[in-house]
Amino acid sequence: MKINEHLKVNLTIVEIFKTNVNNQRLASMIISDLNQLYPEYRINFDLEDCDNILRIEDNGFIDILGVVNYGKKNNVNIKLIV
Numbered sequence: 001m002k003i004n005e006h007l008k009v010n011l012t013i014v015e016i017f018k019t020n021v022n023n024q025r026l027a028s029m030i031i032s033d034l035n036q037l038y039p040e041y042r043i044n045f046d047l048e049d050c051d052n053i054l055r056i057e058d059n060g061f062i063d064i065l066g067v068v069n070y071g072k073k074n075n076v077n078i079k080l081i082v
Contacts, residue, residue, distance in 0.1 A: 015062045017054040020077040021045060030054070034070065038063065054078060 021027050027045040034043050034056075041062070046053040056062055064080055071078030 010059055012057055012059055013062055014055065014057050015064060015067075016081045017056070017067065018051040018077075018079045018081050019045075019054050019071070021052050021054070022047065026076075030070075030074075030076065033074075034067065037066070037070065051081070053081075 021030065024045075024047065027047060031043050031045070034041065038056075038058075040058055040060070042057040044055050046055065054067075056067065068078050068080065070076075
């Protein structure tokens with residue numbers, strides 16, 4: 001069986017975090033900071049969700065520990081939802 005070398009699969013990884021972020025100004029600041037640390041990530045918040053969701057997408061690897069530690073260093077609760 002031949003393998004088609006031209007066939008590439010894009011695997012998108014999505015991680016969802018529960019936060020204590022409750023306003024758009026703080027959410028925007030966090031997105032800006034995380035985009036500087038991880039420019040390849042697509043990051044957004046859903047502050048209408050009861051868990052104030054932080055959603056991060058990437059086509060490779062997401063540094064979960066780095067994101068959680070960013071929250072700790074900035075007095076923001078960021079917890080991975082599993």
